[in-house]
Amino acid sequence: MIKAAIVGCGKMADQHAVQIQKIGSAKMVAVCDAEPLMAKQIAERFHVPAWFTNVDEMLAAARPDVVHVTTPPQSHLAIGKKCFEAGASAYIEKPFTLNTADAEELVDVANCKGVKLTAGHNAQFTHAMNQMRRLTSDGFLGERIVHMESLYCYELGDPAYAKALLGDSDHWVRNLPGSLLQNIISHGVARIAEFMTGDRIVVQATGFSSPFLQKIGQSDIIDELRLIIRDENATTAVFTFSSQISPSLHQFRLYGPKGSLVIDDDHQVVLHLDNKEYKSYLRFFVPPLVFARQYVGNLARNVGRFVRNDFHLPNESGLLTLIRSFYQSVEHAAPLPIPYREILLTSRIMDAAFEQINALKQEKPMQTLGLETKSSGGNRYRSLS
Amino acid sequence: MNHAYLEERDGEPVLASGPAESAVGFAVQADRTKLIAGSEDQILVTGANGFIGSWVVRTLLARGFTKIRCLTRGTSTPANLDRIRAEFGASGVEVVSGNLLSRDVCAKVMDGVVIVYHLAAGVEKTFPGCFLNSAVTTRNLLDAVTSAGNVRRFVNISSLAVYSNAQLRSGGALDETCPIDTRLVERYDPYAYGKAKQDEIVREYGRLRGLPYVIARPGVTFGPGKAKIPGRVGIDAFGVFLHLGLGNRMPLTYVENCAEAIVLAGLTAGINGEEFNIVDDDLPRSRTFLRRYKRKVRRIRTIPVPYSLFYLFNFAWEKYSAWSGAQLPPVFNRGTCEAYYKSQTFSNQKAKSLLGWHPRVSMSEALDRFCAYARERVVKA
Numbered sequence: 001m002i003k004a005a006i007v008g009c010g011k012m013a014d015q016h017a018v019q020i021q022k023i024g025s026a027k028m029v030a031v032c033d034a035e036p037l038m039a040k041q042i043a044e045r046f047h048v049p050a051w052f053t054n055v056d057e058m059l060a061a062a063r064p065d066v067v068h069v070t071t072p073p074q075s076h077l078a079i080g081k082k083c084f085e086a087g088a089s090a091y092i093e094k095p096f097t098l099n100t101a102d103a104e105e106l107v108d109v110a111n112c113k114g115v116k117l118t119a120g121h122n123a124q125f126t127h128a129m130n131q132m133r134r135l136t137s138d139g140f141l142g143e144r145i146v147h148m149e150s151l152y153c154y155e156l157g158d159p160a161y162a163k164a165l166l167g168d169s170d171h172w173v174r175n176l177p178g179s180l181l182q183n184i185i186s187h188g189v190a191r192i193a194e195f196m197t198g199d200r201i202v203v204q205a206t207g208f209s210s211p212f213l214q215k216i217g218q219s220d221i222i223d224e225l226r227l228i229i230r231d232e233n234a235t236t237a238v239f240t241f242s243s244q245i246s247p248s249l250h251q252f253r254l255y256g257p258k259g260s261l262v263i264d265d266d267h268q269v270v271l272h273l274d275n276k277e278y279k280s281y282l283r284f285f286v287p288p289l290v291f292a293r294q295y296v297g298n299l300a301r302n303v304g305r306f307v308r309n310d311f312h313l314p315n316e317s318g319l320l321t322l323i324r325s326f327y328q329s330v331e332h333a334a335p336l337p338i339p340y341r342e343i344l345l346t347s348r349i350m351d352a353a354f355e356q357i358n359a360l361k362q363e364k365p366m367q368t369l370g371l372e373t374k375s376s377g378g379n380r381y382r383s384l385s
Numbered sequence: 386m387n388h389a390y391l392e393e394r395d396g397e398p399v400l401a402s403g404p405a406e407s408a409v410g411f412a413v414q415a416d417r418t419k420l421i422a423g424s425e426d427q428i429l430v431t432g433a434n435g436f437i438g439s440w441v442v443r444t445l446l447a448r449g450f451t452k453i454r455c456l457t458r459g460t461s462t463p464a465n466l467d468r469i470r471a472e473f474g475a476s477g478v479e480v481v482s483g484n485l486l487s488r489d490v491c492a493k494v495m496d497g498v499v500i501v502y503h504l505a506a507g508v509e510k511t512f513p514g515c516f517l518n519s520a521v522t523t524r525n526l527l528d529a530v531t532s533a534g535n536v537r538r539f540v541n542i543s544s545l546a547v548y549s550n551a552q553l554r555s556g557g558a559l560d561e562t563c564p565i566d567t568r569l570v571e572r573y574d575p576y577a578y579g580k581a582k583q584d585e586i587v588r589e590y591g592r593l594r595g596l597p598y599v600i601a602r603p604g605v606t607f608g609p610g611k612a613k614i615p616g617r618v619g620i621d622a623f624g625v626f627l628h629l630g631l632g633n634r635m636p637l638t639y640v641e642n643c644a645e646a647i648v649l650a651g652l653t654a655g656i657n658g659e660e661f662n663i664v665d666d667d668l669p670r671s672r673t674f675l676r677r678y679k680r681k682v683r684r685i686r687t688i689p690v691p692y693s694l695f696y697l698f699n700f701a702w703e704k705y706s707a708w709s710g711a712q713l714p715p716v717f718n719r720g721t722c723e724a725y726y727k728s729q730t731f732s733n734q735k736a737k738s739l740l741g742w743h744p745r746v747s748m749s750e751a752l753d754r755f756c757a758y759a760r761e762r763v764v765k766a
Contacts, residue, residue, distance in 0.1 A: 011511050022710050037524060041516050041582070045570050168484060309709045 001325045003028040003101065005064035007090075009033035009042040009070030012093055012120075012295055016068045017046045019320045025326055029060035029061035037326040053224055055079055059086035066330055069093060072172040073182075084113045089330045093120035098177060100347040107340045108326035116336060118326045119343045122195065122318035123187035126326065128268045130264075130321070131303065132254070132261055136195075136202045141256025146193050148237040149253040151187030154210065156223060162278055166218055167266065170323075179222050181207070183242050185353075186346055190338075191252050192239060193345040197229030203349055207357035210244050268314055269298045394433035404670055420652040421537045424449040427497040428651075430457045431485065431526070436610050437542070437603065439465035439533030440644035441502050442478065448648065451477045456494050456505065458484060465610075485522035491529035500651045501526070504542045507579045512570070515579030518542075524582045527590045533757035539598040540651040541587045544638055546577040549604070550727055551720070559636075559729040561661055568714050582616075584660075598728060599650045600660040603643045604731060608751065609758035614678060617725050618671045619687070626687045628728045630671025630697055635665045636731040637659055637674075641753035642744035649740040661735040666713055667748040674752070681756035696722050 004020050006013045008328060011207040020026055032052040033039035052058035059067075069076055069092045076097050082350055083090045090110070095102045096119040110117045123129070137143075156166075165171050176182040195262035207225040209218070227239040250265040260273035271294050278286045293369065305311040312320070325337035404618070423426070428445060432438040438579040445453050446469065455478055459464050461478055467468075470478050483490035503526060507518025530536045549566035550559050559624030569578040573752060590596040605615045617635055619628040638646075647664045666762070669677075679685060736742055746754075 009513065010517070011513050014513055015509060018711065035521060037521050038513065041520070042513065212726065234476060306712065309712055312710070313714050 001310075001330055002066055003029045003062070003064045004066050005032065005058060005062055006042070006068045007032045007058070008069060008075075008093075009035075009038040010070065012070040013068070015316070015319060016070060016091075016323070017042060017048075019084075019316065019323050020068075021046065022320060023324055023327060024132065025331070029064055032058040042335075047083075054081050056246055059083065064088050064205060066091060068208060068326065071096055073176065074380070077106060080106045080117065083107050084109045084117075086116050087113065087115060089116040090164050091118050091120065091326055091327075095176065095178075095182050095350075096120070096186070096343060096347060099140075102346060103344055104345040107344065108131070108280050109192065116326070116330050118329075118336060118338050119186075119190075119346075120322075121187060121190040121338055121343075121346070122315060122322045123265065124190055124338065125318040125321040126268065126314040127264055127302075127311070128263050128265055128270050128314070128316070129191075129252075131270045132252070132263045134256065135261060140259050141254055141261065142258030143256075144233075145233070145235055145254055145256055147255040148195060149251075150188045150191050150237065150239045151249050151251045151256075152185060152239070152241050153245045153248040153250065154184050154241070154243050155248045157208075160223065161290070162223060166216070166221075168352060173328065174221070177252050177358070178350060180223055181225055181357075182350060182354065185225065185239070186350065187289040188239055188241060188250070188252075189349050190342065190346045192229060192237040193342050193349060195254065196229070196231050196235055196237070196345060198233040198235065200232040201345070201352075202230045203352035203356070204228040205353040205356040207353070210242075212244060214254075222357055225353065225357065227349070229349060265314060267298075268302055269295065271295075271298075388496075412604060414661075419654045421654050422500045423452075424451055427452045428500045428502070429454045429456065429494055429498040430504065431494075431504045431533055432506060433457055434463040434465050434479075435504060436608075437503075437606055437643055437647070438504040438639060440608075440611075441504065441639050441647050442466065442646045442651075443469055443473075444641075444644045446473045446477055452479070453477055454479045454481060454494060454498065456481050456483060456485070456490075458482070458505070463605065466632070468751050485526055486517070488525050488528065491525045492532070494525075495533040495536075497535070497660060498530075498533065499537045501530060501536060501539045502542070502647060502651055503540060504647075506542070506576075506578060506583075510575065512575045512578055514597060516582060517576040518584055519579030520582040522698040524586050527586065527596065531590065531594050531596065537597060538651050538657070539587070539596055540601045540647060541598055542647065543584050543586065543602045543660075544577060544580045545602050545604045545664075545728075546574065546724065547581040547584065548724075550723055550729055552727060553727070554583060554624050555728045557729060560732045560734055561735050566724070568602070568720055570663075571715075571718065571725060573715045573718060574650045574721060574724070577724075586726040597656070597657040599656055600664045600738075601647055601650050602660070604638045604662065604664040606640050606643050607755050608640035609688050609754055611755075612759040612762040614675070618674055618691075624686070626685050627695075628671070628675060628687045628689045629692075631689055632730045633671045633726065634668045634730055635671055635674055637668055637728075637748070638665045639744065639746050639748070639754075642686075642751070643744050645745060646736055646740060646742045649742050653740050656739050657755075659735075660741055662731065662733065663736055664731045664733050664735065665748055665751065669752065677752055678759070681753075682759040692722075692726055692728070695726060 002025060007017055020028055023143045028048045030052060031039050031042050031048050032055055034053055034054050039051040039053060050062055057115050066089045069090055071077050071175040073095045074094050080090050080092055154266055167171050173183045205227050207222045209221060210223050213219055213221055213223055223243040225241040229237040252263040259275050260270040322337055328334045329336050401428055406743055428450055430441055433442050434457040442453055457464055466480055471596055485491055507515040509515050530539055547565050548559055548563045569681055585599055587598050591598050599748055605617055618630045619626055643663050669711055699717045699719050699722040702720055703715055706713050706715040
């Protein structure tokens with residue numbers, strides 16, 4: 001039986017608590033928040049036997065096996081280390097840490113203490129992403145991945161988030177090195193990091209404040225980001241983050257020499273782009289039928305899962321899969337659901353992106369249309385080796 | 386100690402002087418003819434730019450108050466307050482932008498304040514979000530109130546949604562004697578949960594620290610500024626309006642009338658520790674409301690849904706949600722169905738008796754004003 005605890009009793013903590021309760025081999029033994037009212041309310045609602053306002057006291061008294069750290073990222077390093085020192089493994093919500101140096105330190109301490117950690121990249125484990133992983137490991141794409149495209153959008157018009165972030169100049173998200181981007185893009189970047197085989201990664205970034213943010217006087221926040229990523233094995237990727245694209249899309253495309261895949265995470269749809277040629281006009285008639293059949297197949301798969309009570313909303317099912325896999329790794333020495341290399345690579349790509357766009361921001365203020373007017377020579381290249 | 390205070394004569398505020406109710410912890414006999422704050426006293430209104438809050442500010446100004454500090458969340462452009470300042474002049478209205486999660490903000494806004502109208506609330510979809518922005522913010526503000534030491538009344542705005550009507554028969558009276566619902570989590574009602582916890586904290590400060598408070602629970606507040614059909618009438622389901630209220634009385638309160646009651650709750654002497662509901666007179670039935678809406682605002686397709694059928698649907702949804710591990714979250718459940726769609730009657734006798742309040746705008750006139758506004762919005766859209 002895994003004894004789980006949660007540190008940081010805000011909105012994310014609720015999502016974790018709901019999923020932990022679904023795991024029969026786990027029980028919540030404690031929650032902790034610097035604000036006693038917040039700790040108490042979650043303990044009451046989820047019938048957790050103990051609540052604390054001090055992490056050290058919680059670790060000493062409750063002796064959890066796994067601690068879910070759902071505090072703002074500024075505290076992840078310190079809290080993570082406390083957990084490891086106390087012999088507990090840790091699920092650390094995204095954004096994992098403030099920077100790669102902190103991420104590396106966490107991994108080092110966890111290794112040193114013989115405990116495990118994972119990052120809150122639950123979007124990696126939606127049904128569609130799991131299916132993509134199965135197809136990829138079955139060799140659908142061919143012997144290697146040539147290119148990837150990760151599109152990750154965010155609806156900044158969401159009143160709750162806009163209220164919290166845009167209305168509060170001291171909001172913790174604004175104080176992150178990558179500000180809004182750092183809090184959101186890790187899901188989309190982690191998808192790329194999973195399939196980058198090399199260690200010498202080159203990142204080219206450009207970013208700007210959208211016309212929407214400029215209009216409401218929030219031009220200090222960058223909400224449009226484009227990345228071009230390449231490793232020494234000639235695997236390339238393009239990452240797009242936008243708050244202005246409608247509908248707000250979350251898609252991932254993998255291109256290989258044998259075939260390609262399109263993952264539409266919003267609708268839990270996976271499409272195969274088969275390497276088949278049709279003669280003459282058949283190329284305009286047969287492939288649409290093939291796609292139609294694939295869409296029907298996706299529909300049947302989703303409905304089937306729903307009927308079997310195995311669908312749930314993608315982020316929730318991803319969170320449950322990740323937590324369950326992590327617990328198995330902790331309890332039964334199974335492989336980690338997210339290798340440390342992938343966590344660190346995600347962090348390194350993000351660091352490189354933030355470094356470049358922050359430098360651009362300081363060099364030249366954004367123009368009124370929100371477009372970065374610098375020529376292509378203004379884009380930075382950073383080699384990560 | 387004598388204080389200048391406002392006395393109502395022939396419905397108009399008149400400055401008078403005499404012994405005033407003291408600060409924290411001192412209660413006197415109810416006396417509706419005396420008001421515990423004078424026109425020069427500092428008033429604080431939190432959530433002042435909101436739907437009800439802005440009408441509270443307007444009502445205070447109309448009553449001659451000249452020092453009204455309005456706290457707004459930094460997120461919103463204080464459009465309502467801007468209009469009020471344009472209408473009444475800017476001198477009496479001090480707009481402060483800040484978040485009650487900051488204790489510094491709480492301490493700052495409490496400087497010199499004698500009456501607090503606390504309308505700011507967490508209106509979110511999650512339990513922690515509502516709790517944080519209702520209960521934690523209120524605790525922060527109350528700490529500042531008790532530190533300031535000169536507050537004569539803390540008016541806590543709660544909601545009719547916190548009551549349980551589970552033990553009431555259909556058609557029974559939902560009033561201040563009804564218990565607070567202890568199953569708000571099972572009801573999946575984060576807003577009501579946040580409000581109930583906020584009330585608990587206020588009562589605790591009253592008990593342990595002598596906070597002079599009243600708790601006001603408005604019903605469904607409506608009026609120009611809110612064009613949507615209240616949820617107690619029914620819900621929009623994929624373009625078809627499911628009429629759930631049918632013959633139920635709607636616990637409506639017109640925003641102007643509601644604001645008047647709230648203002649009096651802060652000023653009336655001798656009512657510390659009281660809790661009362663605010664609904665108007667002549668409450669219409671749901672079908673009357675909907676009929677008028679269709680006639681005066683726009684035609685909409687509606688399907689009447691009997692309570693028993695909707696209850697059955699909620700029962701089935703609730704059971705499926707529990708069985709499936711919330712594959713469908715329990716947004717529909719028997720508790721919510723009962724709380725919002727069981728036929729009840731509502732009383733405003735306590736508010737009238739304590740405050741000497743009477744809704745100035747008749748229900749018919751209020752409905753006409755609402756419909757005119759909603760129609761305007763439809764035309765604009």
